[in-house]
Amino acid sequence: MGYTHPISRRTPVEEPRTPPSVDEPTTPQEPLEPQPDQAGPEVVSATGKPTGAPPTARSQSGAYLTTSQGLRLKDTDHSLKAGRRGPTLLEDHHLREKITHFDHERIPERVVHARGSGAHGVFRGYGTAASVCRAGLFAADVETPVFVRFSTVLGSRGSADTVRDTRGFAVKFYTDEGTFDLVGNNMPVFFIQDGIKFPDVVHAAKPHPDREIPQAQSAHDTFWDFVSLHTEAQHHTMWNMSDRGIQASFRTMEGFGVHTFRLVDWEGATTLVKFHWKPKAGVHSLVWEEAQLAAGGDPDFHRRDLADAIEAGFLPQWELGIQTFPDEEDETFEGIDLLDPTKLVPEELAPVQPIGLMTLTANPSNFFAETEQVAFHGGNLVPGVEVTNDPLLQARLFSYVDTQLTRLGGPNFNQIPVNRPHAPVNDMLRDGFHQHAVHTGVAPYRPNSLDGGCPFTAGEADGAFVQVPAQVAEGQKVRAAARSFDDHFSQARLFYRSMSPVEQDHIKAAYSFELAKCYELAVRQRQLQCLANIDGDLCGAVAQALGMVAPAPTIELVDAEASRALSQVGTPFPVEGRKVGIVVDAVGDTDLAAAVVDAVTEARMVPFVVGPHGGMLDTLTVARTYAVSRSFELDAVVVVSGAPARDAMPGLDARAGEPQAQPVADAATVGLDPRIALLLGEMWRHCKVVASVGEEGDRALAAAGIPGEAPGVVRESDPQAVVTDVAELLALHRVWDRFTPVSG
Numbered sequence: 001m002g003y004t005h006p007i008s009r010r011t012p013v014e015e016p017r018t019p020p021s022v023d024e025p026t027t028p029q030e031p032l033e034p035q036p037d038q039a040g041p042e043v044v045s046a047t048g049k050p051t052g053a054p055p056t057a058r059s060q061s062g063a064y065l066t067t068s069q070g071l072r073l074k075d076t077d078h079s080l081k082a083g084r085r086g087p088t089l090l091e092d093h094h095l096r097e098k099i100t101h102f103d104h105e106r107i108p109e110r111v112v113h114a115r116g117s118g119a120h121g122v123f124r125g126y127g128t129a130a131s132v133c134r135a136g137l138f139a140a141d142v143e144t145p146v147f148v149r150f151s152t153v154l155g156s157r158g159s160a161d162t163v164r165d166t167r168g169f170a171v172k173f174y175t176d177e178g179t180f181d182l183v184g185n186n187m188p189v190f191f192i193q194d195g196i197k198f199p200d201v202v203h204a205a206k207p208h209p210d211r212e213i214p215q216a217q218s219a220h221d222t223f224w225d226f227v228s229l230h231t232e233a234q235h236h237t238m239w240n241m242s243d244r245g246i247q248a249s250f251r252t253m254e255g256f257g258v259h260t261f262r263l264v265d266w267e268g269a270t271t272l273v274k275f276h277w278k279p280k281a282g283v284h285s286l287v288w289e290e291a292q293l294a295a296g297g298d299p300d301f302h303r304r305d306l307a308d309a310i311e312a313g314f315l316p317q318w319e320l321g322i323q324t325f326p327d328e329e330d331e332t333f334e335g336i337d338l339l340d341p342t343k344l345v346p347e348e349l350a351p352v353q354p355i356g357l358m359t360l361t362a363n364p365s366n367f368f369a370e371t372e373q374v375a376f377h378g379g380n381l382v383p384g385v386e387v388t389n390d391p392l393l394q395a396r397l398f399s400y401v402d403t404q405l406t407r408l409g410g411p412n413f414n415q416i417p418v419n420r421p422h423a424p425v426n427d428m429l430r431d432g433f434h435q436h437a438v439h440t441g442v443a444p445y446r447p448n449s450l451d452g453g454c455p456f457t458a459g460e461a462d463g464a465f466v467q468v469p470a471q472v473a474e475g476q477k478v479r480a481a482a483r484s485f486d487d488h489f490s491q492a493r494l495f496y497r498s499m500s501p502v503e504q505d506h507i508k509a510a511y512s513f514e515l516a517k518c519y520e521l522a523v524r525q526r527q528l529q530c531l532a533n534i535d536g537d538l539c540g541a542v543a544q545a546l547g548m549v550a551p552a553p554t555i556e557l558v559d560a561e562a563s564r565a566l567s568q569v570g571t572p573f574p575v576e577g578r579k580v581g582i583v584v585d586a587v588g589d590t591d592l593a594a595a596v597v598d599a600v601t602e603a604r605m606v607p608f609v610v611g612p613h614g615g616m617l618d619t620l621t622v623a624r625t626y627a628v629s630r631s632f633e634l635d636a637v638v639v640v641s642g643a644p645a646r647d648a649m650p651g652l653d654a655r656a657g658e659p660q661a662q663p664v665a666d667a668a669t670v671g672l673d674p675r676i677a678l679l680l681g682e683m684w685r686h687c688k689v690v691a692s693v694g695e696e697g698d699r700a701l702a703a704a705g706i707p708g709e710a711p712g713v714v715r716e717s718d719p720q721a722v723v724t725d726v727a728e729l730l731a732l733h734r735v736w737d738r739f740t741p742v743s744g
Helices: 093-103 195-205 221-229 231-241 288-297 301-312 368-372 391-407 490-498 501-516 521-532 536-546 590-602 674-685 694-703 719-730
Strands: 116-125 143-152 167-175 178-185 261-264 270-279 317-326 353-364 579-583 606-611 636-639 689-693 713-716
Touching (some): 116 167, 116 301, 116 368, 143 353, 221 231, 221 521, 231 490, 288 674, 501 536, 579 674, 590 606, 636 719, 674 694, 694 713, 713 719
Parallel strands (some): 636 689
Antiparallel strands (some): 116 143, 116 353, 167 178
16 A cells, blocks of 8 residues: 555656666567556466466566567568569468457457456455355455456447446456356346346447447437336436446445345355445545546546556455345345345345455456456356346346357357466366367266266365255246336335435436437337336426426325435545645745645545646646646645646637636636636536635635635645645535535
């Protein structure tokens, strides 16, 4: 945890490696070591044997360029030709190998969750799950390596991070009992109750097939046509329309296993559970304008934030918890069907009990080899963890393996380094595309005597996975669902009623925006009817925004008791790793700015010096210039001074509109760079902390139209005092009092 963020360094320090030279290096040397924040998959064999080799054992070796077979090459810039101006010769084996491999560098992207980011880490069990689960990874102080992949659902690999969407939250545990994959989302419910509907919901949410637009968004007719007809999707849709659909970062995102699982203890007793990941940094989201600005200004916003935090030593952490329920015949709890993935159990009814801590410790050393090729599967289980008859989960048990066969080129995708188990493998599976193992013996079958009877089956005492002999109900073969699956609106109502007035306003705005993007009147009318069956106030506000009449509900609306755990507003969280901009101009008080930087660093936050130009301002390293700094990448801003820079052109700068919180004269005429005026205006509008230190800072806020005594505005003369006040406000993420809710 002792790193200094590269972009926050005030004075030059020793870099992790020698900086590159201006001239092309000509002296041969071995490949450089990875950066200190990077790691690769542990080096185990294709059959799970530890090799003891360093993580770089699979990386390229040798100082000279070679073919894939190790033949050293003299030239890779020119094809072999019949004379300098002649045709290229077919015998150029290096050209053919280089081009052929390039032609096949891309594998098919995931149908869903294509846009992802990953990291290595470790999970440490608390031992508190021992009473309900025999799995070794949950035992006290047992540390298990993990690889985590976060993702959006709808967009392609080239889409933006901050679109309104569900996020994937998948964790691969490399246990000594086998690999355990907990494949979930940042929302505890899903659009559908049965996996047979998965192609339908994805086809509806993806870009229209005739034009291949819109990309990575649900604001279009086919999505709303589907969810308004298939009303079991309304609960998940409500989550998507809330602030949970535009998370602030992966580090501040909850994770959920979605389904109900069955845990088994050492005596064979069973408990039904739901898994929860709780971020130590708190659960925070963007506001809609921030999400749009980030998508345009930095489409890699979440990916960059995660990698930068790990590199800087602000290691992201999540506590894994479980909600437990008696494993009874009806598989319900307080009237809630536990096999229905469109339903959640409020934490007030079943508290989340912490069972372990996950810490992300290293960035991947190669995105393709690790983040892109990692393959998750809900059927990767360990003794003590079993699936239930949730019909969505049952379909996933087939689908995940099936999709990897196409994406990763055959049945041996588990032998790709990031997918290799850390437990011994003797599976009798042979051959196939990309077989890495070199098997011995002549008898890959059972029973056999030619290989000495090996492999042998294991007993339960030997750690074998033995399913609980659960009773399967007798009945007719039917395509149907339990009647308890028929309630599609009450939990959407529960979620909406659990939101603060500010969050409810955001939901109204999201529905209004998305439905306004639909061309078909029938789709809008149908979705309004769904909203009427959830909440009359919500329906009325959206109908008014669309210029339509709000319909009456077609069902009886039953009041739901709010769940405090569902709202993101009002709970304080640690400020470690939060990003604070320090604005200073070319002639400003750099000593004062340096004192603010030091105070921010001491508070375990990340200082971003925002200056008129790149490079150095006295002893300060400028992290962002006026020209590139935008509000979405900062949690708070402290202004020391912000006079117009030499490149400021108020009359021509497209960003020099009227961003002020209150209309004032052109900020540039009163000594404020128009881009800083815009920055401060956005920070004000997005209810972020805005601060000044010293007289020049006060004048800058006034020039930007920021009221000096408003909520969340800090004015101090002492750098330590201003940072203390900023940190206190940042604990609540935003200055919620500055919003003016319209909900009554």
